[in-house]
Amino acid sequence: MMAQAGTAAKDVPLRKSSWKRTALIWLSRYGTIVGLLLMVVFFSANAPGIFLSRANFLNILSQASLTAIIASGLTYTLVVGEFDLSIGYVASFVGLIVTGLMAYQGFPIWLSIVCALLLGAAIGAFNGILVTKVRINAVISTLGVGTMLTGIGFTYSSFPIATGIPRAFTDIALGRLVFGLPNPVIIMVIVLIALWVILNKTDIGQKMQAVGGNLEAARLSGIRVDRIKIFAFATAGFCAALTGTLLSSLLGSGTLAAADGYLLDAFAAVFLGSATLKEGEFHITGTLVGVLILAVGFNGLSIFGAPTHFQPIFKGGILVLAVGMSALARRYAASA
Template sequence: MADQGATSGQGPNSGQGPNSEQGVAAMEARAARRSSATRTLLVLLSRYGTIVGLLAMIFFFWLNAPDIFLSRANIINILSQASLTAIIACGLTYALVVGEFDLSIGFVASFVGLIVTGLMAHEGLPIWLSIILALMIGCGIGGINGVLVTKIRINAVITTLGIGTMLSGIGFTYSRFPIASGIPRDFTEIALSRPILDLPTPVLIMAAVLVLLWVILNRTDFGQRMQAVGANIEAARLSGIRVDLVKILAFVTAGFCAAMTGILLSALLGSGTLGAGDGYLLDAFAAVFLGSATLKEGEFHIVGTLVGVLILAVGFNGLSIFGAPTHFQPIFKGGILILAVGMSALARRYAANL
């Protein structure tokens, strides 16, 4: 009887074992599904958070200023404000793709803007020749940066900052005062004309530069080499890629885009002013690093840079519409950069730990 009682007493316990194991397994499965869903959400946030933020900004400004914000005139105004920043930021993107910094781009834009107006006003050169020479100067400065970084092995931050500082001094030596007289009217018309679809010429040039640089970076062997150098320089060198040449050409591209920005800025202002383009340095870096938090995880790319530029342009435009003081712009610029990049980094970190 005792044995039967013991046996009968064991029955429930023996029945609970499998049920208990099944319950634990079900709980683990639910936890795994929740963890997977959370990881997916965080990955989506890290890749698309900036785009969602841009759309949210557009919706907010449209909701509060429906008759102004999404009007055709204001959209063209936003694109015009974004055009110069986009051009110089795309050039900077190339330098960052290969793992280098270029702190001279703002100085190059200012210097070239001064030189191109001086070539027309002081030297009497025609517009087309002045622009070509100015672009060549920008490429040359980028090439010097690249050679100093790759051949002399000077840190890119030190090199480009030093070159930029020298350009300020050389520009001041060339002309201590803004060059405003003697500039042909046809030159200023470059920035003011609207040849296609009522879009300003700088917007059209921005579109052409974006498409060209995107194609080179993503659809050519050279672009693949650039990405390989940025991903793993030693592996790229061992695979036969001429790393130094790739980096030099990336700096040349940054110099070219900075020079293009300086030329368009001078045409827009109707004068060559030393220091006029210096502010584009921070704008370009903010746009590029905002773009690195878009679509790809921490990678620099042209589409992301464009999204970053649009975030800044839409934000500045919205602040202007609502009458915010101009000193709010750098606050917004720094805050949105820290927020976007910080949230993307946190999302990637948590997703990796799940």
């Protein structure tokens, strides 16, 4: 009897510990979705006529579209275990170049956009080569490349490019071709679906996840790790270039540093996404959830007339929370 009583007494703290771990793992997986739903409920209850309107819903999607595109590219680099701090600089630089090609060089719209996207992918691939072949730390190399792009951009044009841009170029971001949805939203959907399929349904996507999961095991299994990482960086550069192109179309001008702020937004979204559904893993679906949290939060602050300086406070707080939740998910996934 005494032995049974002792065993029962030991089982109590074990059960409590098990329930605590289960609750924390559940929170780390679904906390972001719950948080998003709570934000929607709160804003809907306090501003139903504004927040729940179709116009505001489209406004949220429009605000989220560019962040989602650049963040989805960043997701690829994080999947393979690297960082890319140049994406904001790339977006700003390419946004300046794409307008300059039309205004200064007289390129047609389609050729300017193709050159801009290829330039972004090339910059990303260059980042990948620096990291994999030259063995420079990703944080240092991408930050250095981004800083260089700022200087090159000023050399190309020290003033914003606002004249000589065809009206058809601005119509790309301002137009609505399908179901009344803004074109950037349609492009966002296409990009997210394409990157999700590549990451989850193709051989290269499986290799990317293998590289991020265990680098040495991936190398020993015959995976060309360097090529996979270069592909991830090139994808991040391409998505950053697409974001910069759409932003210039939206603004009707090419302005250096216009997209620099997307760096923090992208990291906040991706790390929020890593704490969604999966155990601290970076994935496209989670990134979309993270982007929506940011967009809904910014939209709600705007509706309630919060001062503009609240946005960086909210953004920074979300990033800290996202990294904390991601770390919690990884810790308890490893100990489970």
